Amino acid sequence: MTSLPPRRADARRSRAAILTAAAQVLDTDPDAGLAAVARAAGVTRQTIYAHFASRDKLLAAVVDHLTEQAVAAMDAVEADSGPAGDALLRLLAAGRQSTDRYPALLRQIAAQPVGPDADQLRHAPVADRIERVIRRGQRTGEFDDRLPADWLATAVIALAHAAEHPSGTDEAVLSRTIRNTLTRAERG
Structure with missing residues (x-):
């Protein structure tokens, strides 16, 4: 035995x-x-x-594996310390550094047709960490609290994905855009 x-x-x-x-x-x-x-x-x-059981099942497991690696990298940045804006940028940088090792694979994964529920599930562990930092920033007044934190987390993920696009933007522009989105949302 x-x-x-x-x-x-x-x-x-x-x-x-x-x-x-x-x-x-x-x-x-x-x-x-x-x-x-x-x-x-x-x-x-x-x-x-x-x-x-199949190549598709393997690819799905690879997505989960890469997500686990990104989440582990994000958890290592101590997102509960320092200003929320800085913590959020550290989270995004850690996740990006982890996933940047496989740019072609991630483009392939992103191009796979999945429904909104599958995409939301794929991003859930990342979104949870981002949302936690956004809520902290809203409590301290660092971030605008007039929009729901989960919506803002989705917006931050979309902005980060847009920056990953080949015609995307650099880290400094992404950082400014995210900070502006979170601090000035609906402040007309």
Whole structure:
């Protein structure tokens, strides 16, 4: 019976290797097949299929994996300290630094047709952290409190995505735009 835990550990290591390899391979070649992912992960195609029933399921798991990495990076920036505006920019920079490693893959993911519910679920862990900082900024008077924090979090995510677009903008312009959006919303 002692062989069961090591197999589970092996399965976890295989899954992690597959997800890491898939992110790297699909970023380099968005049309790569599972055989290329298997080679890069050092596993067989059958091992991939043991974890993921299809390429689409693998891609969905890669999205979750990248989201987990971005959230971990965001959690490391201590968003509950310092001015809310600075904390928000630290959160966004941490998330962006984490996801910037896979620009082609993220463009491919963004181009996938998903409904608004799926997109909202994909962004939920990120949105929760952004919304928490926005609420703090609203409580302290740093951010305008006349618009709902969840709406502002969605707007911040949309602005960050717009800046990631190839014709997007640089970090300084993004920072000013986000601060202006949060501090002057509806102040006509």
